[in-house]
Amino acid sequence: RVCGDARVCGDARVCGDARVCGDADYTCVKGFGTEYRNTTFYRQKDGSIGVECGCFSGTIDEFREQVNETRDGKIAKEYLMIADLMEYHFQKRGRSGR
Template sequence: MKKYTEDDLKHFTVDGGGWLICPSGDYSQINGFGEQCSFGEWCSFGEQCSHEGLTNSRYVAVDRIGREQRKAYFFAADEGLFVRAGCFFGTADEFRKKVKETHKGTRYEREYLLALELAEIMLKEDED
């Protein structure tokens, strides 16, 4: 996973709304993102931004997905199926609920839900 520095932020793309597009990666080397920066209520760069603590974790990733065209990670572990997409990290059921709330009726809702369905098939333990 690429580690980004504060200098890297200067070269990231800014969308039409003035939002900085941050690709997936490790931001632990960055001390601050500026006073006006917000990552939303579900976002954390601490414990919830990794899959550490999951037992026997396997994953698949779907790239260029959703409104920000980022990579979504789907983890199968002894504890269940988990998803990391942007600032979100949680169970598959929590992800499904959040997607339906956030992207209801859009192509992004369909993209995320189909990616989750694909991940569930790919990470299924037993062969049919």
């Protein structure tokens, strides 16, 4: 579901249980991995984080599992760092707005 003032551009893909109601509900990272393709992270209806990366489609936890099973070295480390950043990015804001 894409609604409100949301914009989905470029190579971004939104699918599965995604619920994008504004620019803050998705983000894209490009230039990582073996193919340097787009990786899209998005908020799902249940509040969890979904990931689309090449032929991979799943949750952020499944993404980490996939990375650990299929990648090593610098590529794995970068993907896992990006997953950590996206998890932090999509946390609900506290009272302070941070």
